[in-house]
Amino acid sequence: MQQYSGFGLLKHSLSHHENWQRVWRNPTPKKKYDVIIVGGGGHGLATAYYLAKEHNITNVAVIEKGYLGGGNTARNTTIVRSNYLWDEAAHLYEHAMKLWEGLSQDLNYNVMFSQRGCLNLGHTLQDMRDIERRVNANRLNGIDGEVLDAKQVNEIVPILDCSDNARYPVMGASWQPRAGVARHDAVAWGFARGADMRGVDLIQQTEVVDFIIEDGTVVGVKTDRYGDIKADRVGCVTAGHSGVMAAKAGFELPLESHPLQALVSEPIKPILDTVVMSNHVHGYASQSDKGDLVIGAGIDGYTGYGQRGSYSTIEHTIQAIVEMFPIFSRVRMNRQWGGIVDTCPDACPIISETPVKNLFFNCGWGTGGFKATPGSGNVFAASLAKGEMHELAKPFSMFRFHNGALIDEHGAAGVAH
Amino acid sequence: MFLIYCPHCGEHREEEEFHNHGQAHIARPLDPDSCTDEEWGNYMFFRKNPKGLHHELWVHAAGCRKFFNVTRNTATYEIKEVYKIGEQPKVVE
Numbered sequence: 001m002q003q004y005s006g007f008g009l010l011k012h013s014l015s016h017h018e019n020w021q022r023v024w025r026n027p028t029p030k031k032k033y034d035v036i037i038v039g040g041g042g043h044g045l046a047t048a049y050y051l052a053k054e055h056n057i058t059n060v061a062v063i064e065k066g067y068l069g070g071g072n073t074a075r076n077t078t079i080v081r082s083n084y085l086w087d088e089a090a091h092l093y094e095h096a097m098k099l100w101e102g103l104s105q106d107l108n109y110n111v112m113f114s115q116r117g118c119l120n121l122g123h124t125l126q127d128m129r130d131i132e133r134r135v136n137a138n139r140l141n142g143i144d145g146e147v148l149d150a151k152q153v154n155e156i157v158p159i160l161d162c163s164d165n166a167r168y169p170v171m172g173a174s175w176q177p178r179a180g181v182a183r184h185d186a187v188a189w190g191f192a193r194g195a196d197m198r199g200v201d202l203i204q205q206t207e208v209v210d211f212i213i214e215d216g217t218v219v220g221v222k223t224d225r226y227g228d229i230k231a232d233r234v235g236c237v238t239a240g241h242s243g244v245m246a247a248k249a250g251f252e253l254p255l256e257s258h259p260l261q262a263l264v265s266e267p268i269k270p271i272l273d274t275v276v277m278s279n280h281v282h283g284y285a286s287q288s289d290k291g292d293l294v295i296g297a298g299i300d301g302y303t304g305y306g307q308r309g310s311y312s313t314i315e316h317t318i319q320a321i322v323e324m325f326p327i328f329s330r331v332r333m334n335r336q337w338g339g340i341v342d343t344c345p346d347a348c349p350i351i352s353e354t355p356v357k358n359l360f361f362n363c364g365w366g367t368g369g370f371k372a373t374p375g376s377g378n379v380f381a382a383s384l385a386k387g388e389m390h391e392l393a394k395p396f397s398m399f400r401f402h403n404g405a406l407i408d409e410h411g412a413a414g415v416a417h
Numbered sequence: 418m419f420l421i422y423c424p425h426c427g428e429h430r431e432e433e434e435f436h437n438h439g440q441a442h443i444a445r446p447l448d449p450d451s452c453t454d455e456e457w458g459n460y461m462f463f464r465k466n467p468k469g470l471h472h473e474l475w476v477h478a479a480g481c482r483k484f485f486n487v488t489r490n491t492a493t494y495e496i497k498e499v500y501k502i503g504e505q506p507k508v509v510e
Contacts, residue, residue, distance in 0.1 A: 243466035402458035
């Protein structure tokens with residue numbers, strides 16, 4: 001496999017860039033693997049990559065019913081941050097953040113990770129108290145964070161309406177300078193290429209229709225295109241469809257699937273060089289390198305698999321954006337997308353063993369899975385390799401809903417949902 | 418955007434007037450103190466999440482503020498039936 005480099009770019013320019021090799025193979029699956037990953041989104045591909053790279057387990061297949069990174073991975077608002085309140089969540093997301101910081105070099109693939117900082121605005125006294133508490137908790141966990149007042153916020157984002165005329169005036173914000181954005185599909189492609197070049201088989205357009213379970217132990221999967229494929233261990237990373245997959249394995253997960261929407265505007269000149277999020281008026285925005293505003297909406301209140309959201313949710317989001325940034329009131333929206341997110345009652349993921357032996361689930365990331373992609377894959381790979389959960393993953397067991405050890409990040413972490 | 422029929426108001430109204438409260442027909446354990454951790458956890462947190470027909474609880478939040486049940490297809494969002502609290506669904510398949 002070719003390593004990408006500046007020199008390579010120069011070399012290929014001499015042949016008009018017509019001789020670049022394919023980024024990954026399109027293999028026919030073997031009869032048996034050490035590990036099968038169900039789902040070829042960011043988290044699944046990252047899991048395969050770290051299995052091969054850090055645990056030397058390369059007899060691995062990723063089985064994806066669509067195409068690689070064709071779901072929520074490539075259709076999210078790309079925000080990466082780690083300013084979570086509770087220790088368990090903070091450690092997990094900070095683990096991801098540290099991997100993000102060296103990811104392009106590690107993958108030899110430019111994921112365009114840009115640490116442009118993230119503001120979580122406060123509009124009420126209670127918001128500001130929560131922000132102070134969270135920033136203090138972050139600092140104790142070694143995560144960067146500052147509490148800013150409205151004047152300091154306005155210096156960072158001059159176009160933000162910080163005046164008293166706003167319906168919900170900005171009183172301050174938390175500021176995480178190391179937060180930022182990354183190019184979402186490059187993340188999926190980079191992990192896919194890295195996994196493929198280490199021998200992982202990426203099987204696209206193939207749906208896992210059932211698990212093969214013998215005496216309470218998973219021994220393989222049934223697929224629609226290639227029949228049965230055996231495996232010693234199976235990791236299921238199927239996001240919004242995890243509940244459906246769990247039902248096939250004969251157990252339930254405390255997940256509800258909701259539509260979540262994102263919007264992208266027409267490209268405009270650079271005007272917003274950071275990420276601005278507001279829980280209170282409920283909208284968040286950043287500007288991509290291409291120039292379009294990337295805007296996040298809330299989830300729809302009802303469960304649904306329709307991959308489209310309610311118009312009223314878009315309306316609320318746009319109201320919030322125009323409230324914060326009056327200058328954007330004439331910007332036209334280009335595209336809108338609704339994906340299915342699997343939300344947990346405590347707004348934290350499930351990275352867990354299951355009632356079925358050798359079957360592991362990594363799901364429930366809800367509205368904020370993208371930021372965790374490398375960390376999630378890293379700890380899930382370690383868990384699959386050893387057959388027992390990684391230290392950072394242990395608190396995220398699915399059995400916490402029976403023993404009561406919830407990690408209540410709802411509204412606590414600047415989670416905008 | 419879909420229209421929901423409120424059985425109390427007797428009218429179709431816009432989705433925005435309503436709030437969804439998740440799965441319907443969840444019975445509170447009669448003797449909570451005698452529940453095992455598993456039974457209590459299931460009652461508190463585990464919800465059906467079907468891709469297909471789903472019986473769910475809605476409230477006409479910006480209208481009569483009364484609760485009622487809806488049978489809805491979660492893949493197509495088609496509403497099959499609306500029925501009052503205490504009644505059982507007729508559409509189950």
